[in-house]
Amino acid sequence: MIEIKELNRNWREFSLTNINLDIKEGEYFVVLGPTGAGKTLLLELIAGFHHPDRGEIWIDDENVTSLPPEERGIGFVYQDYSLFPHLTVGENIEFGLRLKEISESDMRRRTKEIGDLLNISHLFHRSPRTLSGGEQQKVALARAIVIEPSVLLLDEPLSALDARTRDVLREELRKIHREAEITTVHVTHDQTEAMFLADRIGVLMGGEIAQVGTPGEIFNAPINERVAEFVGVENIIEGVIESNEDGVTVISINGHRIEAVSTYSVGDRVRVCLRPEDVTLAFSRERSSARNSFKGTITQVVPLGALTRVRVDCGFPLMALVTKRSVEDLGLMEGDEVIASFKAIAVHLIR
């Protein structure tokens, strides 16, 4: 649907190098990356606001690299809404329709439909300035999708909103995508957003696509240390493969043994990646399917709302993310001796 081939572009302090992406019809594709990675530039290249230094962009089997934005059939939503301040909400939404040759009654029908879908019909006569952030972003969305674009491009659409509104609009985005089935490219630095919305994720770091995969692949099997760190794998521990039988791998870390599933060979130096939420804490060794369990001392307890981050020293440092309730129920405190356990399949190995 959207094919990006060997795309290169330098612009101000941003640069994109050899970007190759193949986004499928109807897919919700999230480009995830830290600030300054070039995410917006990539989106603006797809939209045609910038021209690539090298490479091609194809939409719907057509090479659009030299087409102007108005002929690419895209809808675009910016982080800061970018509503036309001198027009009413209704006029904003009708802007694109008026440029098409459709009848007045058709236009009424389509704006009404979209207004009902997003529950903003009562705002049509207001000026955008008088709207809340969430309402403005809904209007921006309505304006973009009412023209029935073949591609919807979203540039950090939820970043300017407060937490509550963000939750609501996130669900709204999913609903719209399910109903309208528009191929969507959404760029963000927010992992939760990516995990919640994406069919597939492309991780963009330093102007290059580091990894493409499903949310599960990205978060559980990051391709390298930089991606692992960025997607919140807080435990990255160096070790050496001690044995590998039928995929059941034993990694030695300072004499401690961790079991995992991998295809690495004996003697390989690897990094053990383990998400902190995959670590459970208890005072006694339970029977469970967790193959790895280590005795350790709690060195830090950091409450984070519903969750609590606990740092455990098991001979190697281990971060665990557990619920506030379990911390309270168990009465976990700094200095306590605990058993930290995790499953072999929760462990991901990288070079």
Add this chain to the structure above:
Amino acid sequence: MIEIKELNRNWREFSLTNINLDIKEGEYFVVLGPTGAGKTLLLELIAGFHHPDRGEIWIDDENVTSLPPEERGIGFVYQDYSLFPHLTVGENIEFGLRLKEISESDMRRRTKEIGDLLNISHLFHRSPRTLSGGEQQKVALARAIVIEPSVLLLDEPLSALDARTRDVLREELRKIHREAEITTVHVTHDQTEAMFLADRIGVLMGGEIAQVGTPGEIFNAPINERVAEFVGVENIIEGVIESNEDGVTVISINGHRIEAVSTYSVGDRVRVCLRPEDVTLAFSRERSSARNSFKGTITQVVPLGALTRVRVDCGFPLMALVTKRSVEDLGLMEGDEVIASFKAIAVHLIR
């Protein structure tokens, strides 16, 4: 230490009405409130950048209401760092010291100390423009505390930072507060930040202080529905007190009975507040200390990173926040019948 008496101020679209606060020596006080509540205005009044329309501000038993900012002995840190762009990092930090009559060697010593404490000594010769957001905010903090103010005022100091840096600086703030024991007023809209750092929290909504208390009191026993909603109590359900014996209260909700601990009398109409992270889900009724358990049907499962939000219909709607792991282990899916349980002491009642 800081006493605010009957403070009133209207400024542009913000207003503060009858603010009374008593912040203790050495306390870390967080003013928590949504955008537009007047949080920054309150801080700027304490600093003396604004003058109140009515009311008084006392710092260290001195009425400072009409003192200019330079005579109030405060340190101030803005969200956007506000470093002096034409000075180096070192000159920024020395700015306040040069205005005091201290020896050159004393100055060197104090800037070095603060540089080491915040691990920014290697940046002293750089221009602020070349620093990352986190580094800039550390410099702004260093500049504020090197003059040893009696009060430190922080205006959303972590809001402009990315998630990773925010975590680091949050711990840095706590460390500084523990070591320097400066009375600190920190305003934010972020609950995690407030819970993590605050000795006490004042909730500011619509220009008024709605509640003052410890983080536990604010998050578990919000005083009214507005505060409850703001601090993330997602279950707010109306009911009537059916019985109350020695504090053990039974509330009737559409015929369902919830147990709680309260002093309300039979017949009182109340709202049941319950944080979603206090609800556990299971397929069978376990023996546990949870006094309330209800059979219900899962209507929605929303993955949010390490946590998952599950909406259950138990005859009344109930939101639960459980770990991703338990969702996977139990295999929770929309349509499943589950048992939702919560303890009587997790329930908080308001009018």
Add this chain to the structure above:
Amino acid sequence: MKHEKMLMLFVLMGLFILAFIVLTLANMIITQITLDFSGLIDTARDSTIWRSIWLTLYTAFLATVIAFIFGVPLAYVLARKDFFGKGLIEGIVDVPVVVPHTVAGIALLTVFGTHGLIGAPLASYVKFVDALPGIVVAMLFVSTPFLINSAREGFQSVDPRLENVARTLGASRWRAFYKITFPLAFRHVLVGAVMSFARAVSEFGAVVVIAYYPMITPTLIYERYISYGLSASRPVAVLLILVCLTIFITLRTIAGVRRHDRD
């Protein structure tokens, strides 16, 4: 505020400048009214004076229209595009502010005079020297920077992302310009046009060199001053300044100038 000594001092110093400007104009007007009110009335009844005022406003209006037609596109390009040599172009735009007025007159005479680069080939169609086109050309030269700079500021204040969005909605660059950018920058453009018009009306040095006749009011004032002295020229000056201020205040009010809107 007892601690605002510095601001009080600053206000006091500012009042000097303001008093200088206001006093200078007010004193002239009041002196005229109190000492020689009948002279003012006579002047106001003199059709020669009104013809010259009308000529001044008319030529200034023509100059502003030309500056608008050619200046607004340039302002848009300067606001939206980065290119090599942009600083030079911006410098050229500001040059007329810097050129001494009589020098501008001499230069324009060289180009538009009967033997000039442009004046000669056009000689059988348009006459510039001592003619209306000469006045317009002189006014245009000195007034364009005001229009271009204000319009450029206006276009810069419109977020280019609004244009981007408009284009994804199917608008061509031109349509995005006239539906979105131009309406949003309109106030700045209007303010620029007002300043440009005012600057055109005020010009004397460049006009007097290329076109002493037909006499625009600033020239008329000078001519009366040289020939008959202060008392003969002052009523005309008072009349012209009243006309100018009226137009200026009216247009400025319509444009709704407030600095913090502009910045």
Add this chain to the structure above:
Amino acid sequence: MKHEKMLMLFVLMGLFILAFIVLTLANMIITQITLDFSGLIDTARDSTIWRSIWLTLYTAFLATVIAFIFGVPLAYVLARKDFFGKGLIEGIVDVPVVVPHTVAGIALLTVFGTHGLIGAPLASYVKFVDALPGIVVAMLFVSTPFLINSAREGFQSVDPRLENVARTLGASRWRAFYKITFPLAFRHVLVGAVMSFARAVSEFGAVVVIAYYPMITPTLIYERYISYGLSASRPVAVLLILVCLTIFITLRTIAGVRRHDRD
């Protein structure tokens, strides 16, 4: 870019204006050099001319210094404080741009003349009419808006929170101003001073009314034009514009004007 037709058109239209400005000045200079180079050399050797150029620069410098001393504080107050009647004050600051130059001359003569409101009491100390102070006063009147507006823009571009922070660090308002705000706004102030100086040098109409003598160069050019015609005045005009452009380009380079820094 084949789809950038509108921009190409805009650039073409902009080139008209730019060509008009450049051509006018270049043509005068080139004509002078090719047709009458010896005349230019003779002029450049004439000490009368250099005395008048020096007088012009000197008086313009004095006017700029005065505008700086009284204008910068006003600019700061306008940038930092909101008060009732601010729009009026901003209007007054812009008025000199709008006042026709000969009207300004007449008005200044009324106030600073021997019988004027200020001229009379000062008569035994300072003479304005046909004297250096008169030139300075006229230049000051027309040039202040440029300095004040640019400085105001500069101060507005400095985040007031920087001043707030400086004050919590123990700086008085005055110290916060000269340690933080003024250095950060310095470029704008400098640009304003350059424009103000250039505007002062360029003035003719207001100066010629209050002080025909001692003759500043714009007056000298006009006098030669009236007495001896174009060929006698052009070399002086060329010399003055070369001096002006040199100063203007040098100062502008020092100030490092780039629009997107300013906006």
